[in-house]
Amino acid sequence: MNQKKIGGTKKKVTDALAMLLMIIVFCAFMFPFVMVIINSLKQKRDIIKSPFSWLFTIKGLSFDNFVKAFNQMNFLNAFKNSLVVLRQVPILVFLHNRTGYGTRSHAGLLHRA
Numbered sequence: 001m002n003q004k005k006i007g008g009t010k011k012k013v014t015d016a017l018a019m020l021l022m023i024i025v026f027c028a029f030m031f032p033f034v035m036v037i038i039n040s041l042k043q044k045r046d047i048i049k050s051p052f053s054w055l056f057t058i059k060g061l062s063f064d065n066f067v068k069a070f071n072q073m074n075f076l077n078a079f080k081n082s083l084v085v086l087r088q089v090p091i092l093v094f095l096h097n098r099t100g101y102g103t104r105s106h107a108g109l110l111h112r113a
Contacts, residue, residue, distance in 0.1 A: 039051060041065070042061070043062055
């Protein structure tokens with residue numbers, strides 16, 4: 001049997017270059033997020049001294065920034081508000097679904113003259 005060879009060296013090189021480009025773009029997009037997480041674990045003086053240093057270059061990690069944010073921003077109240085909204089969403093989806101079905105299936109009744 002004579003089977004055609006799918007792809008080849010050109011396709012492999014193209015795929016490898018595409019993968020390399022995707023990895024570079026991914027790293028470029030993720031860098032700011034990683035730096036935010038790293039800087040959130042540093043003391044304020046360490047951030048001012050060297051904002052782009054990695055975690056292993058500083059002496060101590062601190063979760064004090066998370067504690068301060070939790071206390072000052074009142075996250076428990078925000079979480080409670082999210083739960084209130086989350087409880088209402090299924091009810092609203094059901095009601096809108098029924099209303100849309102009723103409107104569409106009985107459209108002739110609404111437009112009779």
